[in-house]
Amino acid sequence: MTAATVKVRHDEILVGFKPIDDLHKEFQDILDALNDPAEADYGQHLLALHEHLLRHCATEERFMLQENYPHYARHKRAHEQLLESVSDVRRQFDAGDIAAVRRYAAGMMEWFAIHAQSEDAELAGFLKGLRA
Amino acid sequence: MPDAAAAPAVGAVGYAPIDELHLEFEQLAAQLAAGDDLPATLDALLEHIDRHFGLEERLMSACAFPMLGCHAREHASVHEVVAEVRRRHAAGEPEFAQRLAEALPQWFALHASTMDAALAHYLAGREDIIARRDAAGPA
Numbered sequence: 001m002t003a004a005t006v007k008v009r010h011d012e013i014l015v016g017f018k019p020i021d022d023l024h025k026e027f028q029d030i031l032d033a034l035n036d037p038a039e040a041d042y043g044q045h046l047l048a049l050h051e052h053l054l055r056h057c058a059t060e061e062r063f064m065l066q067e068n069y070p071h072y073a074r075h076k077r078a079h080e081q082l083l084e085s086v087s088d089v090r091r092q093f094d095a096g097d098i099a100a101v102r103r104y105a106a107g108m109m110e111w112f113a114i115h116a117q118s119e120d121a122e123l124a125g126f127l128k129g130l131r132a
Numbered sequence: 133m134p135d136a137a138a139a140p141a142v143g144a145v146g147y148a149p150i151d152e153l154h155l156e157f158e159q160l161a162a163q164l165a166a167g168d169d170l171p172a173t174l175d176a177l178l179e180h181i182d183r184h185f186g187l188e189e190r191l192m193s194a195c196a197f198p199m200l201g202c203h204a205r206e207h208a209s210v211h212e213v214v215a216e217v218r219r220r221h222a223a224g225e226p227e228f229a230q231r232l233a234e235a236l237p238q239w240f241a242l243h244a245s246t247m248d249a250a251l252a253h254y255l256a257g258r259e260d261i262i263a264r265r266d267a268a269g270p271a
Binding site for chain 1: 182186187190191193194195196198200258
């Protein structure tokens with residue numbers, strides 16, 4: 001890593017809204033397993049990541065629709081790109097490209113931190129405002 | 133490692149993580165033009181653009197930047213060209229590296245002032261959220 005990356009601390013993916021933060025912690029555990037060099041079973045971890053992200057995105061999108069969140073379309077677009085990228089990397093894995101999986105796993109935490117601090121932080125602020 | 137105090141000559145867009153990468157890109161493009169140790173420079177350039185384009189594409193995707201598709205496609209063609217030049221250089225065809233050294237700064241000046249500037253402008257509208265999270269510090 002060089003200085004030219006967005007720095008990631010683990011607490012940076014927490015947004016202060018419990019149902020979303022629970023999903024974010026679960027995501028972190030799965031990604032840690034995928035990034036662990038001792039863990040060779042990439043297929044299993046990628047499947048777990050894919051299943052998790054489908055549920056994770058759907059849960060957030062349900063909150064947005066229930067509460068008429070004004071940035072639903074934009075936030076959903078980011079989710080669609082995320083889910084597409086997981087499908088892509090699973091196809092690459094099936095084709096035997098392990099290096100692609102390692103690159104993907106290494107960059108994923110950075111993607112997630114950016115998303116958590118922009119889209120999810122804004123959504124959490126909106127949902128907390130409703131409950132205040 | 134780029135000097136933190138230095139700024140990119142033509143590629144500054146006003147978003148620090150991208151500007152650091154742009155400075156690094158310009159330094160590698162200059163190294164390519166100088167023609168010293170071309171195999172090592174081409175390796176470094178390819179490693180750099182993986183990181184550079186990777187970060188920009190993650191930023192675009194995570195923040196739902198609408199023009200991700202065309203921006204990423206342009207990255208992919210440049211990546212393909214640099215990889216091919218490196219392959220041909222290794223195969224004993226050095227003229228392609230020279231041509232790349234001439235074309236790369238021209239491509240970059242246009243790309244940075246259009247596609248990257250648009251991305252930086254979009255992120256500037258979102259960065260207040262990121263800055264607020266940073267100010268809040270660890271939970």
